[in-house]
Amino acid sequence: MNLTTTYLGLKLASPLIPGASPLVDNMDSVRRLQDAGAPAFVMHSLFAEQLEGNQVAFDRHIVRWQDNFAEATTMFPDTGDYVLGPDEYLDRLAVIKRITGLPVIASLNGTQLGSWLAYAQLLEEAGADAIELNTYFLATQRGVTGAELEQRVVEIARSVRGAVKIPVAVKLSPFYTSVAHLAGWLEREKLDGLVLFNRFFQPEIDVESLEVRPHLDLSTPEDLGLRLRWLALLRDQVKLSLACSGGVHRPEDVVKALLTGADAVQVVAALLKRGPGELAVLRAGLLRWMEDHEYESVSQIRGALSLRNCPDPEAYERGNYLRSVQLWRD
Template structure:
């Protein structure tokens, strides 16, 4: 049985649903080439950060020294300028290199929250040859005077600034921490988002109880993280007219099938590749094909959204009923 794994994401034709998400792999041409040969259908570059761009644009060397003297403890949490793996100029050159040497779409990534001059890099991404832009929103509010509406309005305005500046598609990578995610995602779609990536993995700091310090930590994903993505993909996909991608917790071909059944057009994979290398993509594709053959599917589109809120045999299982049933069936 001949299988067709092709899908479309952000209007870009992909040979299969596997996208390698933002990671160090985009920094090296040979590593990126290995991913393409192993089956990656697209590549998201690591993020260029708002703070990083502002740092260069404002030439803050003297100001940073003053900031360090005045607020040494606070400023130490941010990377030094030299610690960023790609300077803004090198980032643009890397886009040009990857797009000229690879056959798969290259998606550039901007990470920030405020409207500002850093958004000019969206135009530069397009000029360098990027096929799309992933706008990575990471907003952590600590000020009790700032409301959820203010935050979402600011993010929508940031998106609108990017969308109006470029002709290539723009996806938004979100955190799950919004009061009404369906309402917010509709607003993002109306503001011009071509797709959504669910979700940003927000690395949580740890406490060193001996040194009495807050420590940055990095923990790669595990398959359990996919559950949150599946639920929201299933809820959003019936009414979302743009593309949807799952990011976080995809570690097997079965996980890919689950994401597509929930309504995803594509999945982003990072942790599995970091652990096992590019060859893991071949395994995922083989397992995904085996699952499709077992269920007699010939095309990804035949089962996309098959278990979303509209098509699920028991939609309540995606809502509050699941919470109640699990708690009430727990026995000791």
């Protein structure tokens, strides 16, 4: 069975990639992930507040809210245990490259144009094979339009794209007025890929202390459906590399992501819950499915149930709303 795939121009031995998480901060975990078959690594984000030396903003947005990482969960260690400073981040990137010999995808997280964008060049110089640009923000002010949000994402992405020669992927949220339009715009700006999707923390109301607290649980398989729909919708509309991120816990989840059009499948929650060796379990499950269904390669699976290839395209476009309601009655 041939599991090789191409993601962001990188030829990988498998589509299963450990997604952005603090696992890369522990070299023992890195080695265990490599032993489990990791074909590449995605590092967790460096934040604009870190890079611009704005400690007040850093404390407000990161240290105070332990779960305010797009990749973070309530199961992560305390922030001080795994947040690498800019210099340490570059060193860790170089060490992972040297020890594993595998591609390393660095990650930047910021919501406004600023001096932090210049750090993309340092990541490239340190040996990063690609950059994942994490645009993690919500529009909460009534005066901000959907078009302005898209414009901001594109401007940030354009700046990073122009600063480096290595591939750049944009990690999006699903909450844009037109995800497909934004994807096409990013493609025209020569971005290389999309990661679908970010997961936002949600507020928790403490009814005893009357406080609002940030809260984010690990993803569940139920989170996968939204990713599958947009992978299927975008696969035939853009030529960008597509990665699924969020909701992948079982081998069948990996298969679903590939069938709808993913070039790569990022896994985080399953690894945090069950350890780095879970990557090998997912890989073995994918191989079993391929053998049972007589597929010889990942390339044969990819996009087999995209919008264009789906026998019932309305299942993606409108979700067969009336039929779904009827299923509840049945």
